[in-house]
Amino acid sequence: MNYIIENIVYNNVYKKNIQDKGNFGKIIPVCKESKKNEKFALKMSKEGELGQIRNEIKILKLFKGKIGSENIINLWGCDETKGYLLLDLAEKDLGDYLKEKEIGEKKVQVIMIQIINGLKFIHHLDVVHGDLKATNILYFGKSKFKICDFGRSFLLKEKKECERDLQNIGYLLKNDFYKSKMDKSPAEFSELFKKLVPNPTVTAEEVYDLLVNMKF
Numbered sequence: 001m002n003y004i005i006e007n008i009v010y011n012n013v014y015k016k017n018i019q020d021k022g023n024f025g026k027i028i029p030v031c032k033e034s035k036k037n038e039k040f041a042l043k044m045s046k047e048g049e050l051g052q053i054r055n056e057i058k059i060l061k062l063f064k065g066k067i068g069s070e071n072i073i074n075l076w077g078c079d080e081t082k083g084y085l086l087l088d089l090a091e092k093d094l095g096d097y098l099k100e101k102e103i104g105e106k107k108v109q110v111i112m113i114q115i116i117n118g119l120k121f122i123h124h125l126d127v128v129h130g131d132l133k134a135t136n137i138l139y140f141g142k143s144k145f146k147i148c149d150f151g152r153s154f155l156l157k158e159k160k161e162c163e164r165d166l167q168n169i170g171y172l173l174k175n176d177f178y179k180s181k182m183d184k185s186p187a188e189f190s191e192l193f194k195k196l197v198p199n200p201t202v203t204a205e206e207v208y209d210l211l212v213n214m215k216f
């Protein structure tokens with residue numbers, strides 16, 4: 001199958017689509033027809049769901065060319081009429097990553113720093129992600145993580161609206177990294193969790209500083 005985005009032709013990498021598990025979208029690994037080694041993820045809307053994809057395109061365009069976006073998925077191209085987004089191709093999402101790997105405190109810190117670095121960047125541009133969870137964080141190999149899925153994101157009117165993302169970070173820490181063993185997690189993470197859930201008393205900026213200063 002051929003897909004044309006901004007006058008460039010892309011083909012499926014695999015005959016079978018292996019990463020087709022989106023709710024409103026569908027993710028297909030594609031490569032440039034002219035340069036097969038240049039791979040991307042093509043996200044396309046399912047029927048009747050163009051609205052969220054268009055919202056995602058609008059938000060991702062705000063990030064383009066801005067310094068500090070290294071932990072945010074990059075938009076390489078799009079077709080708003082068809083509802084196509086061309087994105088960096090990840091290996092897997094954080095949900096699957098955590099199912100496959102046993103990780104220690106240090107690794108939790110390394111991953112969390114990247115997520116919060118991404119969050120700091122979008123909050124600085126007055127964007128609320130709105131749906132932060134393990135399946136919306138992607139792993140690119142070599143300990144590299146990025147935030148994706150801006151379908152439910154919005155431009156905030158008040159800084160207070162950022163609280164929602166921070167609270168979700170709290171749940172991510174508790175449910176995905178430590179499950180119900182929060183009591184047994186290191187004091188540093190338990191303290192951080194208390195600052196995030198139920199009502200965040202810190203900003204992404206402050207969480208970032210707390211994380212980088214943790215010593216394991």
Ligand SMILES: Nc1ncnc2c1ncn2[C@@H]1O[C@H](COP(=O)(O)OP(=O)(O)O)[C@@H](O)[C@H]1O
Pocket residue numbers: 019021022023024025026027041043073087088089090091092093135136138148149150151
């Ligand atoms: N760029 C990508 N590279 C590889 N896999 C991806 C990529 N984007 C999304 N996925 C996978 O597809 C799933 C659904 O994509 P997502 O953007 O979260 O759409 P939805 O809004 O439908 O949840 C993700 O949870 C992840 O497993």
Ligand SMILES: [Mg+2]
Pocket residue numbers: 023135136149
């Ligand atoms: Mg998602």
